[in-house]
Amino acid sequence: MVNLNTIPPKNNREYYIAIGLEGSANKLGVGVVKHPRLASHQSGDNSHICKAEILSNIRDTYITPPGEGFLPRDTARHHRNWVTRIIKRAIKEAKLTDPKLDIDVICFTKGPGMGAPLHSVVIAARTISLLWDVPLIGVNHCVGHIEMGREITKAENPVVLYVSGGNTQVIAYSENRYRIFGETLDVAIGNCLDRFARTLKISNAPSPGYNIEQLAKQCKNKDRLIQLPYTVKGMDLSMSGILAYIDSLAKDLFKENKKNKLLFDQETGEGLVTVEDLCYSLQENLFAMLVEITERAMAHVNASQVLIVGGVGSNVRLQEMMAQMCRDRANGRVHATDERFCIDNGVMIAQAGLLQYRMGDVIKDLKDTVVTQKFRTDEVYVSWRE
Amino acid sequence: MNLDHTLKLEIPFEDAKQANIAVDVLKPDPILRPQDFQVSYKARDNVFVAEFESIDDRVLRVGVSNVIDSLKTIIETMDELS
Numbered sequence: 001m002v003n004l005n006t007i008p009p010k011n012n013r014e015y016y017i018a019i020g021l022e023g024s025a026n027k028l029g030v031g032v033v034k035h036p037r038l039a040s041h042q043s044g045d046n047s048h049i050c051k052a053e054i055l056s057n058i059r060d061t062y063i064t065p066p067g068e069g070f071l072p073r074d075t076a077r078h079h080r081n082w083v084t085r086i087i088k089r090a091i092k093e094a095k096l097t098d099p100k101l102d103i104d105v106i107c108f109t110k111g112p113g114m115g116a117p118l119h120s121v122v123i124a125a126r127t128i129s130l131l132w133d134v135p136l137i138g139v140n141h142c143v144g145h146i147e148m149g150r151e152i153t154k155a156e157n158p159v160v161l162y163v164s165g166g167n168t169q170v171i172a173y174s175e176n177r178y179r180i181f182g183e184t185l186d187v188a189i190g191n192c193l194d195r196f197a198r199t200l201k202i203s204n205a206p207s208p209g210y211n212i213e214q215l216a217k218q219c220k221n222k223d224r225l226i227q228l229p230y231t232v233k234g235m236d237l238s239m240s241g242i243l244a245y246i247d248s249l250a251k252d253l254f255k256e257n258k259k260n261k262l263l264f265d266q267e268t269g270e271g272l273v274t275v276e277d278l279c280y281s282l283q284e285n286l287f288a289m290l291v292e293i294t295e296r297a298m299a300h301v302n303a304s305q306v307l308i309v310g311g312v313g314s315n316v317r318l319q320e321m322m323a324q325m326c327r328d329r330a331n332g333r334v335h336a337t338d339e340r341f342c343i344d345n346g347v348m349i350a351q352a353g354l355l356q357y358r359m360g361d362v363i364k365d366l367k368d369t370v371v372t373q374k375f376r377t378d379e380v381y382v383s384w385r386e
Numbered sequence: 387m388n389l390d391h392t393l394k395l396e397i398p399f400e401d402a403k404q405a406n407i408a409v410d411v412l413k414p415d416p417i418l419r420p421q422d423f424q425v426s427y428k429a430r431d432n433v434f435v436a437e438f439e440s441i442d443d444r445v446l447r448v449g450v451s452n453v454i455d456s457l458k459t460i461i462e463t464m465d466e467l468s
Contacts, residue, residue: 077455080455080458080459083459083463084459084462084463084466084467085466087463087467088466088467091467099467119415119456120455120456120459123411123412123456123459123460124459124460124463126410126411126414127407127411127459127460127463127464127467128463128467130407130410130411131407131463131464131467131468132468366410366411366413366414367414369414370414370415370416
């Protein structure tokens with residue numbers, strides 16, 4: 001029996017308010033979320049229908065020049081420079097007059113992520129917690145994505161595909177844990193796309209993956225895929241080899257290495273492949289691998305729904321391919337959200353943190369607020385589900 | 387090697403409460419190489435005091451500069467959000 005109403009909201013209100021602070025990678029996000037206290041939460045498995053109201057969702061992304069990735073130190077500096085301003089804007093937009101009285105709980109990302117950026121955000125979280133005398137909750141970043149996706153799409157018990165710059169996991173819920181069915185053995189899918197974008201020297205704004213997606217749309221030879229390694233290993237995948245291979249193709253293309261038979265017609269010397277074709281083939285190949293392991297996980301747990309979360313989840317082509325697979329299965333459905341909730345944000349941390357808070361999980365000693373770079377999805381005890 | 391490179395920082399805050407908050411915010415984080423670098427924080431009334439010990443100048447400079455970076459966030463947060 002799950003009772004989400006054991007902890008009463010502050011000041012005899014009929015609703016809870018949580019603020020979430022996220023900064024595990026190059027996005028800094030602060031969001032405020034409001035949960036009404038519902039009778040349906042007294043018992044049963046209803047944590048995916050909180051009737052959550054998003055009062056504000058502010059994000060600022062640290063964008064590096066084309067050809068460059070974001071480094072931990074510089075990203076941490078970006079977060080330090082912006083964190084108070086973004087918190088202030090989130091509070092103002094949420095129309096909270098007195099955060100000391102209005103906010104039930106402050107949620108922050110405990111991990112996984114880059115150490116220095118995580119640390120610069122937790123410093124601000126601890127300070128506002130002590131200033132306002134509001135309790136803190138540390139949230140697992142992946143669980144934040146999952147809970148936000150469940151709340152937005154109302155998917156009750158989906159297989160979750162979590163795809164972002166730092167993670168690639170296929171997850172299903174079982175006995176109070178989000179269990180990892182399959183994952184990448186080396187780099188994350190977003191990292192693979194980002195690094196290819198660096199090789200192409202295309203813009204990192206709004207995100208490198210978005211620009212690859214736009215280039216792929218302009219591909220004129222969609223019927224002629226470039227052969228790339230297809231590296232599904234059981235339930236897991238490997239992407240570093242694909243990246244190295246397509247990187248070498250792109251470099252040959254830029255250097256006009258006419259000896260490369262794949263890229264240039266050996267008789268006329270004419271180019272056979274464009275940058276758009278490379279982007280298209282890379283996406284098709286990687287996403288096909290994701291669809292394959294997701295489908296296998298669905299068969300394992302007998303699920304009909306898929307929820308795609310994480311930054312790469314906002315890729316429309318990935319959503320299309322997943323939808324096609326689900327259509328071919330009986331009663332299958334894909335749930336996905338748009339960039340506001342797919343890409344890292346503060347609201348998702350507030351959403352997951354507030355569920356934890358309502359189950360009575362709150363940090364009593366600041367020692368427990370230390371952030372950690374490694375924090376696996378299945379380490380979290382999911383008390384708010386049956 | 388001895389931790390014989392030392393530095394003491396004293397930063398006055400508006401009141402004792404603020405100085406204590408700064409101590410509480412900085413204290414939880416573990417030091418990555420305790421054999422090379424040590425730091426202790428305390429509040430004396432409204433003054434925040436940090437004492438650093440390190441094996442050489444370079445480690446000392448990096449450690450102190452990290453703490454100052456964090457302090458800047460704490461002070462800005464106090465200014466803007468209390």
